[in-house]
Amino acid sequence: MNEIGELCLLLSLGIAVYSSIVSVLGEKRKRKGLIASAENSLFVLFVLITISSATLISAFLRRDFSVEYVANYSNKDLSLFYTLSAFWAGQKGSLLLWAWLLSIFSAVVVLQNRNKNREFMPYVISISSITLCLFLALMVFASRPFELIYPPEDGYGLNPLLQNPGMVFHPPTLYLGFVGFTIPFAFAMSSLLSGHLGDTWIKTTRRWTIFSWFFLSMGNLLGAWWAYRVLGWGGYWAWDPVENASFMPWLTATAYLHSVMIQERRDMLKVWNMVLIVVTFCLTIFGTFLTRSGVIQSVHSFGESTVGYYFLVFLILTIGFSFYLIVNKFSLLKSNNELDSIISRESSFLFNNLILVGAAFATFWGTMFPVISETIRGQKLTVGPPFFNQVNIPIGLALLLLIGICPLISWKRSSINNLKRNFLKPFVISIIGGIVLIPVGIGHLFAWLSFTISIFVVSTILIEFYKGVDARRNSTGEGFVKALFFLTGKNKRRYGGYIIHIGVVLMYVGITGSSYNIEKEATLKKGESMEIGDYRLIYKDLANKMPIPTRIEVIAAMDIEKDGKIIATAQPRREFYKNSEQPISRVYNLSGLKEDLYIILAAFNEDNSATFKIHVNPLVKWLWIGGIVIGLGTFIAMLPDRKEKGGMQVIEKGKKKTESRISSTAYCLLVTCFLLFFSGSVSALTIDEKYMPLYDELSGKFMCLCGCGSLIKTCPHQDCNFAIPFRKELSTRIQTGETKEQIIGYFVNKHGERILSAPTKRGFNLVAWITPFAVIIIVGFFIKRIIHEWATKGITEEAKGSDFKTQDSLDKYKKILEKELEEFER
Amino acid sequence: MTLFIEILIFISAMFFIGYPLFHKKGTAFTAGSDGSFNELIHKKEAAYTAIKDLDFDYITGKLSESDYKELKKRYEIEALNILRLLDEYKNKGAVTLTKKTGDERTPFCPQCGTKTKGGDNFCFQCGARLNSVEI
The missing domain is CATH 1.20.120 (Four Helix Bundle (Hemerythrin (Met), subunit A))
Structure with missing residues (x-):
């Protein structure tokens, strides 16, 4: 066989x-x-x-x-x-x-x-x-x-970690996204090779791109969901090199999805779109290379193997070949770049591209900086979550702001007066929201900004919907719901896109919630209780079970009390597998719209006392809900048009095409439903309460060197033989009254600079911090100049009505135009 | 058994791949015509999208009236021009088609009515010039 x-x-x-x-x-x-x-x-x-x-x-x-x-x-x-x-x-x-x-x-x-x-x-x-x-x-x-x-x-x-529904769906979903980008890439290259450099390749691959983008988004999200539910460190994203590797193509693909809109309308940015699709495709291969080669340490590494180098060679050849082609056809790709005005949707999209690609660059830079540093200075260091968070948060907020601003600016040309009028309402709403949120924002500036901008974005989008519906009702006299339905149906891409934006904002809200995470660890005897946030947890019982011969489960029972009432009984577990040295924690997660109560059974002792790690993670659920909304938006954007337009070139059987589209959109919906379905549901460290904040801060500053790629604070291995002694030593040093600097100095001396979770902000390492921002700012200025240049060039008036021989023929075409516009959908 | 299946897979794969080599002779699709027609269609879609965008932005109050009127006029003219070009293109296509069928039919000499062979330029009976469609 x-x-x-x-x-x-x-x-x-x-x-x-x-x-x-x-x-x-x-x-x-x-x-x-x-x-x-x-x-x-x-x-x-x-x-x-x-x-x-x-x-x-x-x-x-x-x-x-x-x-x-x-x-x-x-x-x-x-x-x-x-x-x-x-x-x-x-x-x-x-x-x-x-x-x-x-x-x-x-x-x-x-x-x-x-x-x-x-x-x-x-x-x-x-x-x-x-x-x-x-x-x-x-x-x-x-x-x-x-x-x-x-x-x-x-x-x-x-591997027991992989025995989870999230892990069943995460890889194929991600692969669907990765593999899908081969098709737009192939069309882009063939347009260069065949010399047909117009829009055809973009239009032909539009659905492929959305399809792949959707699966890439969902693949990443399912991975995050799996990490949250299974790895048991209380978070969902660790800026691990492989996570970055699938995040980067997502960013460039998102940039591509937006910038093709300009080419479709303006016939410009041809080279840029080519570059974006090439980069996206290369990044998908690069991700695989990272996973398989062992160049960079990561939880996802499948161990070093020669396979990585096949990918590297392929990657280099692809980059070389594609850029040779682009340069070779450069003169043909050069388009008549002109803008009607400096303030226009087109120019705001250019900045959106800058930010998205800038974020991709920052992530790439952080991922590769250890290699760069080792090559230049011979110094091994680590670039961990604190670096990526600090660099990507401002970039992410700028992006969020643009999501709100772009729809307010009209295509082609915006006058200041119109802008003022359009900005007024959302601006006032978000200011009011911002003031209301001030108590939440104290001490959390970025979180406050994120919430306030989210309000701004959501209100702009809702106003957009309202205005559209209103205009339609005025002309057709339909009811609100009917008008909304037909409006969306006639402009699937526009409104599908807006819905995707709402999903993205919800994800921002979920991510921002992590600024308010609380974490506690305690060893309890039976009957003892502990408090965290609004909850009181009473440890009841510990039991053993052996459901199958190769697995033993230890289950703790805990009553969860809130406002004096018992609301649930938690059953966090630890599972021991015959073939795996590492026991696995099965987290108990009480998930609500406001917050998740996340309980890990970290250890248990012979006297039946047990150690629990408890997290209260606010708003996490909105991250998954955002994913579902994105799915819904994609579904709408991908719905087949009622009538295929384009005249003669479509000789194929339209029905079949529609069917295949329906089936692909149906699959999108299935994945979305899956998310919906699943979204519902150590020896203890003794440290004095007053030292806890310092301990928290410092344990986030050091990297665990067991190979997990996480912080000392979040190492998912319950019996980690690096993190656990490290934590002990750290707590001892804190309690003997050493200062922060002394402690950092001590550990850096002991383990080298790579123990630090983010490069220091001095000397050569400053390069790591400054480069992403410097690049974005410099390119930003460059783009501003280009926009200025394109806008002042003015539009060349190619089209003249006088080309028509007779008034009759002009009228004839006018009638055709009117009729076709009526039926035109996008 | 396994060997038999393997041989079967191999032969059927080879057959399926090799078949067109012997049965689909002739030249490949010429790129030119199809490609530029598609480009025109896409230009038309781009112009329609632009007009729709303008309408939408105007209705939702993002575009001032004077800008709207000016821009809309420009893109309408652009769309009209594309429609005209498309029509011309289609007509041209029709002409090419007529020529083909004209060649295949064996016409009669317009002068003397003798049946002529396809491809002849002059009537072999009376020497009159036979009709050829000019492209």
Whole structure:
């Protein structure tokens, strides 16, 4: 059986090489047969890789431990659900999944474009095939999924951390996003190669881009959700290099989604859009490289392997090739850049791009700075969460502000008077909101700003909806709901986009809540209680259970009391697995709209006393709700248009296309529903209360060096042999009255500079802090100058009414225009 | 058994890929025509989007009346021009089509009525010039 899977991969590699060459050859020699053969190759690739994947799945289901991958990632006790998800639990399966998705997407693209975009297809086929070659070559030469071993009695089992619904859906969702960007990239490159440099590639790949963007967003969010529920350190985002690696393409993709709107309307920024899609695609590959190469330490690392270097080579070739093409066609890509006015939606979008790409750069810079520092100074250091938070918070707030401002500025040209009028209402509302929120804001300036700007953004968007509905009601006389429905239906992209923005604001609210997190740790005897926030927790009982032979669970029972009433019984657990040294904490999370009560059973002793780590995390739920709203907005933006426009070029069967769109949008909805469904639901340290603030501050300043990539404060390993002694030593030093500086100095001497969670703000390390802001500011000035230049150039009046021979013909076209505009949807 | 399946997979893959090589001769789609037509369609969409944006921004009070009128006029003219170009393009396409069918039909000499062979420029009976559509 397994040989079939292996053979299919080998055969696929051959075919992928064949189709990548033959399709271009067919175009050069103008031979239809060759191109058709290459197209068929992609279908064959899809079938072969599907067979291969099916073989691996069947090996898992048959518990065929003679396959090394199956033996390493499953065992006899594993439930069916997790046995299926073990497919992508390791590197080999992930590569296969990636290749499988790419083969599906490529086949769909060929189907979609049987009768159109023929000038692009040879190159699109070639580029998808080359990308497939990479993954197939890896699976044939470096990391064989069907590698055989002498079958052991039982498999090693799936890492218990991965036995969670979040982990089942997070990787494939993220991969859907990553792989999806191959398609717009392939079209962009083929537009360069074929010399058709207009908008066609952008329009053709618009839905692919939104589709991929959506899955990238959801993949990241599901990862965050998993980290929150499973890793048990009370947070959801740790600025781990791999998290950054999937965050960066999201940022550049978001920038791309916005900047193409200008090209669609203005026929400008062609080079910039090309660069953005190339960068996005490269960042998806870069992320994989980071995960697989072990260049940078991360919880996600699959251990060092040679696989990373295949990606590096591919990455360098891709960058070299794409930028060579862009430079080569630069003169053709140069567009007539002109703006009607300095103040316009177009120019505000340029700044939105600056901020998004700036955030991506800051994240990249922070991720790579340890490598830079080591190369230049030979000094190993760490760039951890404090750096990313401090750098990205101001950038993020600027972005939030722009989300509010952009919709207020009209396309083409805005007059100051109109601006004043439009800004007035949201501005007043947010000022009132800001004043109301002052008590919340004391000591939390950034949080206060974030809430106030959020109010501003939400009110601008709601006013936008209201104005649109109002205008429609005035012209049609419809009721409010009906007008809202049709307005959104006729402008799906606009209002879908606004809804996505609301989702983003909700996520900001959720993230901002983390400024108010409270955390407490206590060892309790049965019957004892502790207080945190508005809650009183009474420790009741400790019990053992052994549901399956390979797992033992220790469950603590705790009554949660709020306002004198018991509202729930918490059951945080610790699970011990036969094959895993690390016990796993199953967090108990009482989630509400206001805050989450998050209880971890950190340790227990023979006398039945137990140590609990309790977090009260305000507003976290809004992060997940924001995700759902984003899903809803994407769903609306991707709904098929009622009527396909564009005239003759669409010879294909419109129905089929609509069906495939409906199914892809339906899948988006499914993922959203999934989020909705799931969103509902150490030895103790003794330290004097008065030293607690200092302890909190300092434990956030040091990095845990166990390899987890987290802070000393948040290391997820309950029995970490680095963090636990470190915490003890830290608390001792604090209580003997050493000053902050002394303590920091002591630990830096002991472990080197890399113990610090963020680079110091002096000397060479200052470069780390200043560069992102400096780059953004300098580029910002540059953009301002460009806008000024483009706006003062004025619009060249190409179009003259006099081109029409007779008044009759002009009237005829006017009628057509009127009729088509009526039906035009976007 | 496994070997048999493997051979079957191999042969069917090869057949499916190789088939078009022998049965789809002829030249590839010429890029030019299809491409520039698409570009025009997209330009039209861009102009329509611009007009819709203007309407919307005006109704929601983001654009002053004078700006609106001026800009709208400009983009309407642009859209009209594109519509005209599209029409011309379609007509041109029709002309190309007529030529093709004209070549395939075997016409009769306009002068003497003799049946002519396709591709001839002059009537072999009377020597009169045969009709050819000028493009």
